[in-house]
Amino acid sequence: xxxxxxxxxxxxxxxxxxxxxxxxxxxxxxxxxxxxxxxxxxxxxxxxxxxxxxxxxxxxxxxxxxxxxxxxxxxxxxxxxxxxxxxxxxxxxxxxxxxxxxxxxxxxxxxxxxxxxxxxxxxxxxxxxxxxxxxxxxxxxxxxxxxxxxxxxxxxxxxxxxxxxxxxxxxxxxxxxxxxxxxxxxxxxxxxxxxxxxxxxxxxxxxxxxxxxxxxxxxxxxxxxxxxxxxxxxxxxxxxxxxxxxxxxxxxxxxxxxxxxxxxxxxxxxxxxxxxxxxxxxxxxxxxxxxxxxxxxxxxxxxxxxxxxxxxxxxxxx
Numbered sequence: 001x002x003x004x005x006x007x008x009x010x011x012x013x014x015x016x017x018x019x020x021x022x023x024x025x026x027x028x029x030x031x032x033x034x035x036x037x038x039x040x041x042x043x044x045x046x047x048x049x050x051x052x053x054x055x056x057x058x059x060x061x062x063x064x065x066x067x068x069x070x071x072x073x074x075x076x077x078x079x080x081x082x083x084x085x086x087x088x089x090x091x092x093x094x095x096x097x098x099x100x101x102x103x104x105x106x107x108x109x110x111x112x113x114x115x116x117x118x119x120x121x122x123x124x125x126x127x128x129x130x131x132x133x134x135x136x137x138x139x140x141x142x143x144x145x146x147x148x149x150x151x152x153x154x155x156x157x158x159x160x161x162x163x164x165x166x167x168x169x170x171x172x173x174x175x176x177x178x179x180x181x182x183x184x185x186x187x188x189x190x191x192x193x194x195x196x197x198x199x200x201x202x203x204x205x206x207x208x209x210x211x212x213x214x215x216x217x218x219x220x221x222x223x224x225x226x227x228x229x230x231x232x233x234x235x236x237x238x239x240x241x242x243x244x245x246x247x248x249x250x251x252x253x254x255x256x257x258x259x260x261x262x263x264x265x266x267x268x269x270x271x272x273x274x275x276x277x278x279x280x281x282x283x284x285x286x287x288x289x290x291x292x293x294x295x296x297x298x299x300x301x302x303x304x305x306x307x308x309x310x311x312x313x314x315x316x317x318x
Contacts, residue, residue, distance in 0.1 A: 049063060049065075049066035049071075050063055050066070050071075050086075050088035050089060050090055051063055051089075051157040051158065051159070052088075052089045052092075052137075052154060052157040052158050053071055053073065053083065053086030053087055053088050053089060054086060054087040054089060054141075055073075055083060055086055055317040055318060056085065056086075056317070056318045057315065057316050057317055057318060058141045058142065059076065059141055059142075059144075059315055059317055060089065060137055060138065060139065060141060060154055061073040061074060061075060061076070061083075061086070061154070061317070062074045062153045062154055062156070062157035063086075063157065064080060069084075069085050069086075070082060070083060070084045070085065071083045071086050073086070074150065074153060075150075075314045075317065076140075076144060076145070076146040076147075076150050076312070076314055076315060077145070077146075077147065077150065077309055077312035077313065077314045078147065078149060078150050078153075078309055078312070079314065081317065083317065083318065084318075089137055089158060091135055092135050092136065092137045092158040092159075092160050093134050093135045093136070093160055093161050093162070093283065094129055094134055094135070094136045094137075094160050094161065094162055094163065094164075094279055094283075095136070095137050095138070095139060095154065095155050095158055095160045095162075095163040095164075095243075095245075096122045096125055096126055096136060096137075096138050096139070096163070096164055096166060097122075097138070097139040097140070097151055097155070097163060097164065097165040097166065097237060098115070098118040098119040098121070098122035098138060098139070098140050098166050099114065099115070099118045099165055099166060099167040099247075100113075100114055100115035100118060100167075101115045101118075101119065101140050101142075101143055101144055101145055101146060102115075102143060102144045102145030102146075102313070103145050103311075103313075104145055106118070106167070106168070106170075106253075107168055107169065107170035107252075107253040107254050108170075108253065108254070109168075109253035109254060109255070109256070109258070109259025109262060109263075110256070110259050110260075110263070111263075112253060112259055112262060112263050114167065114168045114170070114253050115143065116143070117168055117253065117262055117263075117268070118166045118167060118168065119140065119142075119143065120268050121166055121250070121268055121271055121272050121275075122138055122140075122166050123138075124268060124269065124272035125164075125166075125272040125275045125276050125279075126138060128272060128273060128276035129276050129279060129280070132276070132280060134279075134280065134283065137154075137158055137160075139151045139154045139155065142315060144313075144314070144315035145312055145313065147309040147312060148236040148237055148240070149236070149240075149309065150309075151165075151237055152236065152237065152240035152241055155240075155241040155243060155245070156240070156241055156242065156243075159242075159243060160243050161243065161244075161283060162191075162195055162243065162244055162245060162279060162282055162283065163241060163243055163244075163245035163246075164195075164199065164245060164246055164247075164248055164275065164279065165237045165238075165245070165246070165247040165248065166248055166250070166275075167247060167248065167249045167250070168249065168250055168251055168252070168253040168262065169182065169249040169250075169251065169252045169253065169254070170252065170253060170254035171218065171252075171254075172254075173216045173217055173218045173219075173221075173252070174216060174217065174218075174219070175214065175215070175216055176215045176216055176217035176221075177215065178204065178208060178215055178217065179203075179204050179207040179208060179215050179217070179251060180215060180216055180217025180218060180221045180251075180252060181200060181203050181204050181207065181221065181248075181249065181250055181251060182200075182218065182221050182222065182223075182224060182248075182249040183196040183197075183199050183200045183222075183223050183224070183246050183247070183248045183249070183291075184196070184224055184225070184226045184233075184235060184238055184246060184247040184248075184249075185223060185224070185225060185238070185246050185293065186225075186233055186238055186239070186244065186245065186246075187225035187227065187232075187233055187297065189244050191244035192238075192244045192245060192246055193223065193293040194282065194288075194289060194290075195244055195245070195246055195278075195279075195282045196223045196246040196248075196290075196291075196293070197223050197289055197290035197291045197292060197293065198278040198279075198281050198282050198288060198289070198290035199246060199248055199274075199275055199278040199279075199290070200222060200223050200248075200290060200291040201278070201290030201291045202274040202275070202277055202278040202290065203248070203250055203271055203274045203275065203278075204291070205274070206270045206271060206273070206274040207250075207251065207270070207271070209270075210261060210266075210267070210270075213257050213258060213261050214255070214257040214258075215252075215255075215257075215258065216252050216255045216258070220294060220296055220298065222291055222292075222294050223290075223291045223292065223293045223294060224293075224294050224296075224297070224298050225293070225294075225297045225298070226238075226297070226298045226299075226300050227297050227298070227299055227300070228299075228300070228301060229299070229301065234300045234301075235247055248275070250271050251267075251271075278290070
């Protein structure tokens with residue numbers, strides 16, 4: 001494959017990648033090192049308990065009740081447990097949701113799993129946003145399983161200005177002259193459609209600069225509302241949160257040509273900056289718009305074989 005260089009601020013992104021690789025692995029939390037909470041956090045927790053905390057191992061969990069610096073929380077698998085300490089999370093502007101994880105690999109492309117790629121892209125995007133002064137949290141901070149209901153609970157607890165669920169696609173589709181990126185939006189939210197349009201526009205623009213890729217695409221790829229038989233948003237991660245958000249299927253991991261690209265540092269850096277740029281535009285420019293929302297809703301009976309809580313094993317919290 002011949003990859004033409006793309007203008008994505010390579011120096012900054014290479015530094016971000018180096019920090020991400022040095023700071024975590026698939027077996028360790030992606031979050032920054034958790035330090036003991038300062039005294040003012042404990043005092044604040046008495047009068048204004050946080051709605052979510054980061055555990056000593058870096059896992060983000062919603063708070064059900066608080067008593068000083070100790071918390072009853074909901075684990076990634078949805079179980080109640082008590083933490084004697086957690087780092088409060090407040091004023092989070094953006095939540096990134098790396099799809100799949102743990103026993104759920106998601107799509108497969110050669111030796112790549114979707115769960116791993118989603119997580120790498122989420123980390124890089126978070127680092128870029130943080131460098132711009134935007135507060136970010138991840139629903140999944142390492143390689144563990146987290147059901148959709150728990151992902152929604154984290155987003156609801158943090159109440160961000162926007163969230164993005166990061167995925168890579170695998171549906172059987174047709175050859176295309178351009179990337180088949182899809183962004184699924186909340187059908188009743190104009191802000192979700194605006195966020196989705198900005199992300200789709202920037203991602204497709206960046207992917208189109210890569211040469212030698214044989215793309216595939218669905219007939220109506222773009223910015224879409226995907227509904228179930230009841231006319232509701234089909235995907236729980238789109239339907240559940242009250243904050244404006246989207247599910248982004250960036251490229252097709254099931255397509256060997258795209259999988260070869262997706263496994264490269266160039267791809268992961270490029271799409272991470274594309275999403276960071278789109279999110280920043282969404283937050284700072286109320287009139288900014290991208291790809292127009294398709295007028296055709298896609299009907300899709302979602303496969304519930306993934307994303308559930310059956311046989312879910314929690315990661316270590318302390």
